[in-house]
Amino acid sequence: MSDASEMTLEQREATIGGIGCARRRKEDVRFIQGKGNYVDDVKLPGQVFGDFVRSPHAHARIKSIDTEKALAVPGVLAVLTANDLKPLNLHWMPTLAGDSQAVLADEKVHFQNQEVAFVIGEDRYAVSDGVQAVEIDYEDLPVLVDPKQALAKDAPVLREDAAAKDDVGQGPRKHPNHIFNWDVGDKGATDKAFAGAAVTVKEDVLYQRVHPCPLEPCGCVASMDKITGELTVYGTFQAPHVVRTIVSLIAGLPEHKIRVIAPDIGGGFGNKVGAYPGYVCSVVGTIVLGRPVKWVENRIDNISTTAFARDYHMTGELAADEDGRITGLRVYVLADHGAFNAHAQPTKWPAGLFSIVTGSYDIPAAHVSVDGVYTNKAPGGVAYRCSFRVTEASYLIERMIDVLAQKVGLDKAEIRARNFIKPEQFPYTSCLGWDYDSGDYPRALAKVLDAVDYKGLREEQAEKRERGELMGIGIATFTEIVGAGPSRNCDILGIGMFDSCEIRVHPTGSAIARLGTKSQGQGHETTYAQIIATELGLPSDDIAVEEGDTDTAPYGLGTYGSRSTPVAGAAAAHAARKIRAKAQKIAAHMLEVAEGDLEWEIDRFKVKGLPEKVATMKQIAFAAYQSLPEGMEPGLEAVNYYDPPNFTYPFGAYLCVVDVDRLTGEVKVRRFYALDDCGTRINPMIIEGQVHGGLTEAFAIAMGQELIFDETGNIQGASLMDYFVPTAVETPVWETGHTVTPSPHHPIGAKGVGESPNVGGVSAFSNAVVDAFAHLDVTHMPMPHTPWRVWKQCEALGIGE
Amino acid sequence: MNKTAVKMTVNGQAVEGQVEPRLLLIHFLRENLGLTGPHVGCETSHCGACTVDLDGTSIKSCTVFAVQAEGASITTIEGMANADGTLSALQEGFMQEHGLQCGFCTPGMIMRAHRLLQENRDPSDDEIRMGLSGNLCRCTGYQNIVKAVRYAADKLNGRQEAAE
Numbered sequence: 001m002s003d004a005s006e007m008t009l010e011q012r013e014a015t016i017g018g019i020g021c022a023r024r025r026k027e028d029v030r031f032i033q034g035k036g037n038y039v040d041d042v043k044l045p046g047q048v049f050g051d052f053v054r055s056p057h058a059h060a061r062i063k064s065i066d067t068e069k070a071l072a073v074p075g076v077l078a079v080l081t082a083n084d085l086k087p088l089n090l091h092w093m094p095t096l097a098g099d100s101q102a103v104l105a106d107e108k109v110h111f112q113n114q115e116v117a118f119v120i121g122e123d124r125y126a127v128s129d130g131v132q133a134v135e136i137d138y139e140d141l142p143v144l145v146d147p148k149q150a151l152a153k154d155a156p157v158l159r160e161d162a163a164a165k166d167d168v169g170q171g172p173r174k175h176p177n178h179i180f181n182w183d184v185g186d187k188g189a190t191d192k193a194f195a196g197a198a199v200t201v202k203e204d205v206l207y208q209r210v211h212p213c214p215l216e217p218c219g220c221v222a223s224m225d226k227i228t229g230e231l232t233v234y235g236t237f238q239a240p241h242v243v244r245t246i247v248s249l250i251a252g253l254p255e256h257k258i259r260v261i262a263p264d265i266g267g268g269f270g271n272k273v274g275a276y277p278g279y280v281c282s283v284v285g286t287i288v289l290g291r292p293v294k295w296v297e298n299r300i301d302n303i304s305t306t307a308f309a310r311d312y313h314m315t316g317e318l319a320a321d322e323d324g325r326i327t328g329l330r331v332y333v334l335a336d337h338g339a340f341n342a343h344a345q346p347t348k349w350p351a352g353l354f355s356i357v358t359g360s361y362d363i364p365a366a367h368v369s370v371d372g373v374y375t376n377k378a379p380g381g382v383a384y385r386c387s388f389r390v391t392e393a394s395y396l397i398e399r400m401i402d403v404l405a406q407k408v409g410l411d412k413a414e415i416r417a418r419n420f421i422k423p424e425q426f427p428y429t430s431c432l433g434w435d436y437d438s439g440d441y442p443r444a445l446a447k448v449l450d451a452v453d454y455k456g457l458r459e460e461q462a463e464k465r466e467r468g469e470l471m472g473i474g475i476a477t478f479t480e481i482v483g484a485g486p487s488r489n490c491d492i493l494g495i496g497m498f499d500s501c502e503i504r505v506h507p508t509g510s511a512i513a514r515l516g517t518k519s520q521g522q523g524h525e526t527t528y529a530q531i532i533a534t535e536l537g538l539p540s541d542d543i544a545v546e547e548g549d550t551d552t553a554p555y556g557l558g559t560y561g562s563r564s565t566p567v568a569g570a571a572a573a574h575a576a577r578k579i580r581a582k583a584q585k586i587a588a589h590m591l592e593v594a595e596g597d598l599e600w601e602i603d604r605f606k607v608k609g610l611p612e613k614v615a616t617m618k619q620i621a622f623a624a625y626q627s628l629p630e631g632m633e634p635g636l637e638a639v640n641y642y643d644p645p646n647f648t649y650p651f652g653a654y655l656c657v658v659d660v661d662r663l664t665g666e667v668k669v670r671r672f673y674a675l676d677d678c679g680t681r682i683n684p685m686i687i688e689g690q691v692h693g694g695l696t697e698a699f700a701i702a703m704g705q706e707l708i709f710d711e712t713g714n715i716q717g718a719s720l721m722d723y724f725v726p727t728a729v730e731t732p733v734w735e736t737g738h739t740v741t742p743s744p745h746h747p748i749g750a751k752g753v754g755e756s757p758n759v760g761g762v763s764a765f766s767n768a769v770v771d772a773f774a775h776l777d778v779t780h781m782p783m784p785h786t787p788w789r790v791w792k793q794c795e796a797l798g799i800g801e
Numbered sequence: 802m803n804k805t806a807v808k809m810t811v812n813g814q815a816v817e818g819q820v821e822p823r824l825l826l827i828h829f830l831r832e833n834l835g836l837t838g839p840h841v842g843c844e845t846s847h848c849g850a851c852t853v854d855l856d857g858t859s860i861k862s863c864t865v866f867a868v869q870a871e872g873a874s875i876t877t878i879e880g881m882a883n884a885d886g887t888l889s890a891l892q893e894g895f896m897q898e899h900g901l902q903c904g905f906c907t908p909g910m911i912m913r914a915h916r917l918l919q920e921n922r923d924p925s926d927d928e929i930r931m932g933l934s935g936n937l938c939r940c941t942g943y944q945n946i947v948k949a950v951r952y953a954a955d956k957l958n959g960r961q962e963a964a965e
């Protein structure tokens with residue numbers, strides 16, 4: 001067959017729109033016309049609404065619940081309480097971390113705004129009236145807010161249901177409010193490093209309690225078909241397949257009778273990984289009433305009850321020689337998990353991947369110990385735009401290395417360069433056991449320092465200090481661990497954390513791909529198609545990508561922890577390669593040559609040495625349904641379940657410049673430069689967008705976000721009035737750059753990027769603020785760096801007025 | 802609860818309904834009219850996801866009652882495309898400049914930007930940022946939203962080449 005088209009190689013490449021091109025997003029067409037389909041847009045015939053009666057108390061015994069008046073409200077159809085769920089054994093549900101969580105408060109409430117009753121009615125307004133009319137009598141109990149008091153002898157026992165258990169899912173406990181201890185590293189070697197060290201530093205570093213706060217809150221619509229016994233649940237699920245398995249396990253319904261659909265999701269950032277009481281109550285509601293039940297939380301419910309992040313009370317210590325070369329790292333963490341251990345981590349990792357805490361540095365000895373405790377706060381502890389506990393870990397080491405720099409009098413860029421894992425050390429095994437796949441940290445840092453004229457900035461800073469002005473330069477050279485993960489060390493409820501892709505090529509040469517992940521704005525419909533386009537030689541415009549429907553997509557573990565590209569992206573490449581292997585056989589048959597005589601070029605197979613004899617992928621697709629080699633199965637499709645051999649280790653070097661007004665405490669971000677290395681870059685436009693978004697979330701966390709509680713457990717400000725979400729006015733302008741160090745074990749060398757900017761960003765902001773005060777012997781300032789707090793620091797130093 | 806009759810014009814079409822006086826305009830649009838473009842992100846007038854255009858002003862439809870819109874002329878994102886069905890300059894700008902990710906804030910952003918460009922045909926970047934400060938986005942970091950509005954302003958002011 002001859003090449004009908006006259007296109008040049010470049011033109012053919014451009015037509016494919018594959019890896020590396022900044023193709024515009026396919027999903028945008030519906031969103032910019034108001035035609036997205038988010039969960040609250042789902043409207044099924046006969047649909048009713050449900051909402052919760054929530055506890056005003058943080059810790060109280062429920063003496064009575066009277067639903068009579070609520071049931072008399074016009075339009076109210078049912079009111080569920082724990083007693084109604086008990087016969088179904090659904091008043092408690094298992095958490096991803098091996099604990100259990102009350103679906104509706106059973107005898108006791110454990111945090112403010114906890115779900116106590118579920119009112120179902122014809123519309124939102126009737127339900128709201130019903131919620132007001134439920135009468136509940138509480139008896140106050142002593143409240144535990146401070147995790148440091150949780151393990152005290154006389155601390156109130158929060159979880160009476162679990163008090164006698166010596167394991168609530170993640171190992172032995174030493175107190176009724178204790179959840180687990182996790183200990184990793186070589187304690188002996190670390191102690192020795194500290195004993196003989198020329199320099200040691202120690203700092204208490206709190207990563208405050210924050211909330212991912214996606215613009216769309218969580219919600220679902222559950223619909224039971226009484227005739228067929230089939231349950232359909234639409235919801236804001238970052239991991240729809242896992243939800244199906246959990247629903248099957250909790251509700252005792254056969255898994256094939258459950259269909260979980262995650263429609264368009266309005267941002268997730270970790271908030272939409274967990275299983276929430278609203279989902280369970282909607283399912284029970286539809287089973288009881290035989291009508292679809294919708295539950296959508298409001299913003300206050302979202303911030304105060306569904307999955308918070310962090311609340312890590314860390315103590316970091318570094319040992320070093322007099323040149324600032326680190327010889328040992330010691331970390332203790334007190335982790336506040338709230339009232340139920342419902343954080344979302346791979347099951348065997350009670351502190352997630354926190355042991356990446358050695359960061360980008362070649363540290364010979366380290367020891368980490370983490371205690372998880374209960375308090376009277378909402379459960380959670382999700383990865384807010386980061387891989388499992390990686391932000392916490394990275395923040396700690398990036399803060400501590402600055403503290404060390406100040407102690408030994410070294411420049412903060414220089415101390416990093418001195419301690420970096422060197423490019424020639426890769427693949428590198430850290431002392432805490434991680435196998436870093438690839439990296440070139442010195443190059444990244446050098447590029448950033450050059451781009452911002454670091455020397456000039458330091459000179460300017462010195463001059464300003466002379467004049468009593470405060471200017472700070474913050475650096476973060478972070479390494480992430482993402483793409484969970486290899487099933488030998490990662491599972492959720494016993495299911496290995498693989499992911500999947502199924503591709504079908506249609507006779508006319510277009511295709512559909514389905515994957516086990518679920519985009520919440522990352523642009524999967526665009527980027528997966530690019531991977532497949534390059535591998536298959538079909539235009540990405542002709543490749544439809546579908547996710548989120550468990551009836552059609554292959555099983556996968558979902559989207560969080562930057563795992564989509566590293567895991568499902570690899571599955572897409574492998575599935576496409578299977579198809580190409582079959583295509584090669586078909587091409588050989590079409591061109592009447594041996595398979596080995598063919599070579600691949602962009603979108604076709606060519607006969608070696610006879611460049612005019614070609615079979616394009618489009619031609620092959622048609623042949624796959626019509627003229628096959630003897631004995632070959634028709635069709636052109638493949639599925640791949642990809643169990644990654646390792647995690648990927650994206651990294652970056654960020655630099656932030658701030659000016660601090662000592663009279664008002666206001667911090668102005670003058671400049672922020674972010675260099676990311678995420679390996680092979682699939683779509684530079686989308687990468688840049690992800691970086692902008694992640695930096696903005698990092699800015700919010702470092703500068704203002706915090707969930708505060710008073711001593712009786714009242715959450716202070718769970719609305720957007722108080723909880724800081726920056727507008728376009730406060731948000732700095734971002735500069736970005738990149739280097740490319742491909743992952744050697746990933747089929748296309750990609751590492752994942754969505755979360756890097758949050759991981760590196762928080763440290764860069766915080767380091768910049770502290771650096772502004774470094775000449776005044778300040779080594780640490782707790783986040784968030786609000787004007788009030790910064791001014792308090794100025795005041796303490798006598799420079800506040 | 803007693804219902805009241807309301808009449809208004811939405812995206813050029815006359816519509817009417819019988820509503821409870823307490824029904825929010827956002828729910829009237831979404832539930833009664835099936836216009837699910839405007840979203841609810843907070844219900845407290847902070848996020849701007851529910852922004853629509855009412856008689857030539859941007860309003861947050863989560864804090865306006867449907868009855869207050871009696872006789873008003875409303876435009877939602879569903880009414881933003883050009884008369885011939887092609888994308889408006891703003892819609893095009895958001896797509897070309899990657900001004901959206903999850904898309905949840907987008908209908909409100911575009912509606913607000915639309916009004917902003919009526920108020921100020923050629924805003925500076927700072928004016929765009931200030932003009933959109935009632936609308937929150939959790940995904941994009943705003944930089945590309947600013948570019949998207951800039952793209953539309955360039956196009957509307959006949960600086961098409963600059964927008965390419």
Ligand code: FES
Pocket residue numbers: 840841842843844845846847848849850851852861862863864
């Ligand atoms: S929903 Fe109206 S401003 Fe947030």
Ligand code: FES
Pocket residue numbers: 215266267521900901902903904905906907937938939940941
């Ligand atoms: S694109 Fe997700 S909130 Fe703006």
